[in-house]
Amino acid sequence: MKDQERKGVSVFKAFTTLDIVLMAMLAAANAVMTVFLSQLNQVLNGIGGPIATSTITGLYMIYGLLAYYIIRKPGTAVITFGIGAVVQAFMGSAYGIASCFVAAACYIVVAEAVFALVRYRKWSLPVMLLAGGAMVPIWFFFAALMFGYIKWGTDILLIALVVRILSGVVLCGLLTKLLGDALARSGLLRRFAVVKREAQG
Template structure:
């Protein structure tokens, strides 16, 4: 009985250490957030030019690109594997974007970033931050897409009904974009970054290195 209790205690301690933030985690998260903020800022200009074209083809279709604004949440959890990493990176990205200059209000961007981070983490949290693969990454992107799609319908597209053609196209496009951009693209971007060796100090980097080594030994 005593031995069983000690084993349980050791498991709890190891789990706590695994999920505890370190100085290196904070530094990488901050750098990732700043980089994401620059991407958000640049995409604001691209989206303002592209969205009218996509909207002209099919009202609501431009939502397929929205995931460029929230891919960072999924990518953050894949790299850092710590609770709160998506929220932290998204908020740093939001701050960086606003400092550079944004046409959107601070309140809108801040609230969007926080909510997107929470929903990006949800699938990983359900696995207790133990499962990191392409399906979970896609679920993270889809989860964020559903949240952001509904958020826009409630607070930005108030004149559009959920069951209207535009509302349906918007939500479907949002989910497809979330799955492909925030889910699939974030996963392969994480793999590409890890293969450079810059993440070797982190569990996420070692996992990719181990998988690559195992593949070459077969």
């Protein structure tokens, strides 16, 4: 019983300074990347409208999921996406300041729920793919209300949603797993849970 209690407590370890620094760095990098993604989004919109722009959805979310995969502590999404929203708001967003915080809130709720369901112990590819895809629908619903996606029509909305979920699965879930494992093998993450837990088996 005591061993189980200790395991439960260990899951909720306090964040280290390195954890906070990593989350802040990823959030800052995302803010910079978002500037370029906004420009790419405009190009894609001119080429294929809302369906084409939906293909890069996963890239907007990857920084938070990558932080979670590396740090593996409850609340990682809250801090990382929260910092990301603040930085994007200060830098300015083509989609408006409100969208930064609403999107972050949606991502936080889903990411925290997914990893809570697996009790912060499973970090396999299927789990990461699930997290990447699951973060899409709630934000899509709010974005549809905020940006008037309803005018697209039901067929386009459904196709766009499916494309965005697939983008979340591939460009967020899969890419997170690949990047996280590559960074772990490089030796750069020796002091983070992604390396320590793999070493422990």
